[in-house]
Structures are given as C-alpha cells and as structure tokens.
Amino acid sequence: MNDKLFTSEHFSILKHLIRWTLIIIPIAIVIGSMVALFLWLLNWAIHFRFAHPFLLYLLPVAGVLIYFIYKLIGGSAEKGNNLIIDEIHTPGGGVPKRMAPIVLITTIITHMFGGSAGREGTAVQIGGSMAQMFGSWFKLNPADTRIVLIAGIAAGFGAVFGTPLTGAIFAMEVLTIGRIQYNALLPCLIASIIGDVTVAAWGVHHTAYHIDIFTTTPHWFSPYLSFDFVLLFKIMIASAAFGLASYLFAWMVHGIKGFFVKRISVPWLIPVIGGLIIIGLTALIGKPDYLSLGVDPEYAGAVTIPSAFHAGGADTWSWLWKTIYTTTTLATGFKGGEVTPLFYIGATLGNTLSVLMDAPVGLFAALGFIAVFAGATNTPLACTIMGVELFGGQYVLFFAVACFTAYFFSGHSGIYSAQRIGVPKVADSRFSDAATLSEAGNRRQSYVQKKLHKYGFGGKKEK
Structure with missing residues (x-):
C-alpha cells in the first residue's frame, strides 16, 4: 500500500494549474480591457446616431469604407470567427494581430451608421487575436496555442456579456457539435472570469434583465401533480x-x-x-x-x-x-x-x-x-x-x-x-460523415436540388 498522502501526480497537477494561471491572467486582462473600450465606444456610437438620425443615409458609404479597410489591410481577418475556429482545429497561418483593431473599428462604423449587428463577434475576434499574439510572445507550442485561442474566445465572450461561466462553456462547446473541449476547462474558466472582472473594473456595466413573477394556471389535475406540465x-x-x-x-x-x-x-x-x-x-x-x-x-x-x-x-x-x-x-x-x-x-x-x-x-x-x-x-x-x-x-x-x-x-x-460536426444530431446519412456545417449545408442544398429535379422543377422529371 502506498502510504504517501500526496503523489507526484498531485504536484504535476499543481504545477499545471499555476502555469496556466500565470499564462492566462495577463491575456485575459488585455482582452477584458479591449472589450471594455469596445463597449464604451459602441455605446457612444449608438447614442451619437440617436442624436443624428441622418447618419443612416450614409450607411452605403460606410459599407464601402469597411470593404476597402478589409481589402487593403484586412487579409485573412475578413474570415472573422470562422478563422479562429479553423485555426484551433487546423493550425495554419495563425490569427493576425490586426484582426482586433480592424474589427473593433469596423463594428463601431457599422453601428454608428445604423447597421443591424451585434457585438459578440467583435469580442471573440478581439479575444482570438490577442490570444494568438500572446501565444507567440510566450513561444507556446501548437497544442498550448490552441488552448490559449479557446481561452481567448472565453475571455471575449464572458467579458462582452458579463456571463463568465457561460463564456467558459461556450468556448469549449462551440468548436465541435456534440463534443466539449475539456482540455481547455481551466484556462477558459480563468480567462472568462478575469475578462469579466476587468470590464467591471473599467466601470462598464451590462444590461440587467428580469423575469416578472407569474402564477401558473390551475388545471383539473393540479391537486395530483406539483409541476405545471401544461x-x-x-x-x-x-x-x-x-x-x-x-x-x-x-x-x-x-x-x-x-x-x-x-x-x-x-x-x-x-x-x-x-x-x-x-x-x-x-x-x-x-x-x-x-x-x-x-x-x-x-x-x-x-x-x-x-x-x-x-x-x-x-x-x-x-x-x-x-x-x-x-x-x-x-x-x-x-x-x-x-x-x-x-x-x-x-x-x-x-x-x-x-x-x-x-x-x-x-x-x-x-x-x-x-x-x-x-x-x-x-x-x-x-x-x-x-x-x-x-x-x-x-x-x-x-x-x-x-x-x-x-x-x-x-x-x-x-x-x-x-x-x-463531432456527433450528428440525428443518425442521418446526409450528415453522419460531414466534417463542418459548411459541408452539411452543401449536402442539404444538393439534396433539395435533387428532389426538385425529381419532381420536375428545374429540369426534366426523372422516370
């Protein structure tokens, strides 16, 4: 019987935890600070348009400006969130440093002139871009860089919505349908919490939502059940x-x-x-x-x-x-x-x-x-x-x-x-071996076209 209370495994775990904590904290602080700046600028841009409604009529011009920004200096950053997901699955050219400032500026332009868009994509791209930059500075190997990128997603998402636990789980869940990246659990949790705390420290607040109290409608079977199945x-x-x-x-x-x-x-x-x-x-x-x-x-x-x-x-x-x-x-x-x-x-x-x-x-x-x-x-x-x-x-x-x-x-x-697609939602032969949602979409389109062709739409009807 081994009488040692703590084994070498526990010290390896402790070393692992300390290492990732030291790596993630500075990354998450920078991401949280950039997200705080983004949220402040976004709020300013939206209310500036409220005060100047005529800006909506310049939206086409704003669109051309955004196009040429990405055309001239954007490069691969044009792919947005999909670039980060691809880089995590199949490391290639990396996530460019310029992605963060470019997407921040172009998102502000979109909202200032009335475009209907959100903010999560910008925060995630800020997170991925900053995480890649720090990974290069820290000279991390490909496996650790992958984890840092996932943590960057967590930090950006948790910071922009004020939901740190959601940010951590989202980053691990969004990469592959049906599978969760548990190897990134600790970095994602640390990154999301620190990102959220950093935004709060900068004095940026999130919208609070509330569900009004309601009473359930009684039914004839209510005396027999304590749950409202209706x-x-x-x-x-x-x-x-x-x-x-x-x-x-x-x-x-x-x-x-x-x-x-x-x-x-x-x-x-x-x-x-x-x-x-x-x-x-x-x-x-x-x-x-x-x-x-x-x-x-x-x-x-x-x-x-x-x-x-x-x-x-x-x-x-x-x-x-x-x-x-x-x-x-x-x-x-x-x-x-x-x-x-x-x-x-x-x-x-x-x-x-x-x-x-x-x-x-x-x-x-x-x-x-x-x-x-x-x-x-x-x-x-x-x-x-x-x-x-x-x-x-x-x-x-x-x-x-x-x-x-x-x-x-x-x-x-x-x-x-x-x-x-790690685990298909249903055992359907059309999607069982599809690698990505893009491939699944192509198969769906092909399937629909075959059905239309079969019944005489868009071509001769099959005999």
Whole structure:
C-alpha cells in the first residue's frame, strides 16, 4: 500500500494549474480591457446616431469604407470567427494581430451608421487575436496555442456579456457539435472570469434583465401533480419555433451572401446595396427599431430587448423584421456579431408566442432570448447556463428544455460555417460523415436540388 498522502501526480497537477494561471491572467486582462473600450465606444456610437438620425443615409458609404479597410489591410481577418475556429482545429497561418483593431473599428462604423449587428463577434475576434499574439510572445507550442485561442474566445465572450461561466462553456462547446473541449476547462474558466472582472473594473456595466413573477394556471389535475406540465408543453412547442427561427437566420445569412456574391461582379457594390436595403426598409416601416444593437431605445416606446419582457413590448413580426435587417447587414459585408440580434429575435418571438399561447410574457421572452442563440450556435449547454446567469436559477429546467429543443430543431445549421460536426444530431446519412456545417449545408442544398429535379422543377422529371 502506498502510504504517501500526496503523489507526484498531485504536484504535476499543481504545477499545471499555476502555469496556466500565470499564462492566462495577463491575456485575459488585455482582452477584458479591449472589450471594455469596445463597449464604451459602441455605446457612444449608438447614442451619437440617436442624436443624428441622418447618419443612416450614409450607411452605403460606410459599407464601402469597411470593404476597402478589409481589402487593403484586412487579409485573412475578413474570415472573422470562422478563422479562429479553423485555426484551433487546423493550425495554419495563425490569427493576425490586426484582426482586433480592424474589427473593433469596423463594428463601431457599422453601428454608428445604423447597421443591424451585434457585438459578440467583435469580442471573440478581439479575444482570438490577442490570444494568438500572446501565444507567440510566450513561444507556446501548437497544442498550448490552441488552448490559449479557446481561452481567448472565453475571455471575449464572458467579458462582452458579463456571463463568465457561460463564456467558459461556450468556448469549449462551440468548436465541435456534440463534443466539449475539456482540455481547455481551466484556462477558459480563468480567462472568462478575469475578462469579466476587468470590464467591471473599467466601470462598464451590462444590461440587467428580469423575469416578472407569474402564477401558473390551475388545471383539473393540479391537486395530483406539483409541476405545471401544461406550461412545459407550451414551452416545448415554443422552443421548436425558436429552433426554426435559428435555422431561418443562419439560412438567410449564408443565402443572401451567396446570392450577392454570384450576381454582383463589383464587390464594393454589395455593401452599397445592403445599406440601401436597410434605408428602404426603415422608410417602409416608418421607425428605426430594428437598426443597430436593439438594447437601448431610440425613442420612448421603441421595441427593444428589455421591452420584449413586458406585455405589449414587441410587435407581432418584430422578430422577423430583425432577422431581415441583421442578415442583410451581415451578409452584405458590414461587421459586428450575430448574438445580440439573436437575443432580440428570440425575446420578441417569445413575446409574440406568449400572447398566442397564453403564457407568461417575461418567461417566454427569456426562453426565446437564450434558445434562438442556442440553436444558431449549437451550444445548448452554454445557453442554459446563460439563462441562469442572466435570469436566475429558479427556471433552469425550463431553460434546459428550451435550449436543447431549439438545438435539435435548428438542424445541422449555424452562424459559424467552420463549426465541426463531432456527433450528428440525428443518425442521418446526409450528415453522419460531414466534417463542418459548411459541408452539411452543401449536402442539404444538393439534396433539395435533387428532389426538385425529381419532381420536375428545374429540369426534366426523372422516370
């Protein structure tokens, strides 16, 4: 019997923990500081546009400026989050240092002139870029550089939303569908916490969300059960809709981008057209509610994410308008993230469904908030934890049901085309050996074309 209380393994573990703590802390502080600067500038840019509404009419010009910034100095940084995911899976040329300042500046430009985009993509790219830079300075080997990149994603995500546990899990879960990168667990947790603390230390605050207290409707079987299964059934139905909304968003982003690339031979005209579409839609609707981030109201009574948590706080089709605005903005070359618009889409769709299904408005807005995000990024576990961090733990079961249901109903789609498929969602031969979501999308398109051809659409009908 070995009578040693502590073995050499424990000292190796201690050494491992200390090493990664010392590596990650300075990286996370820098990332958190850059995210704090970004959030401050973003808030300034949004409110500057509020005070100067005419800036929307310069959106096409802003799009051309963004195009030439990336054309002249962007290089591989144009690939955005997908570049970081690819670099983690298959190390190549690395994540360029210039990615962080370029995406920060171009995202601010997008929002200042009214483009409908988010902020997570910018924070993640800042995190990946800074992590790569520090990895080079520290002369880390490829395996450790990979872990540092994952931790950079965690730091950026946790810092930008004020959800450190979510940031850690998101970074480990988003890379491969069906698998979590547990080898990066400690670095991701440290990075996300330090990133979030750093943002708070700079005095930057996050939006607080709240679910109003509600009472469940009694049913004839209530005396026999302590759980409201009717409400759970409504949540399951709504969550399927959230998953389909995720699928629609991803499909539109990739579809609109492909449409313009194939049909517009002059690349800088694409953002011009995108900007004109946004201007035209805003004139058609008659209000600016679906521009920019969608968190702060431009005027009293505007539809925002916080307003969706209350009865009458969203229009019936707010979620669809935001989908059209954001997919058009991002697909035509403007910069930013997808996640905050997904929060907006989910919260407003939840608001609409709560009316149709006679369900608690605040709860359904919160479920849509996290579930549409879960379906679009294929990160149901991280989004369940996000629900707890943002709204409290009393509804964690509902959060889990919503996120996992939306995850399945979004299919093999997502906003990150470089995301790997480790474990397919269903045993379908079309996707069982697909390597990435991009490949799965190509197979889906081929499958649909074959079906259309079979039934006489687009070609001769098969005999």
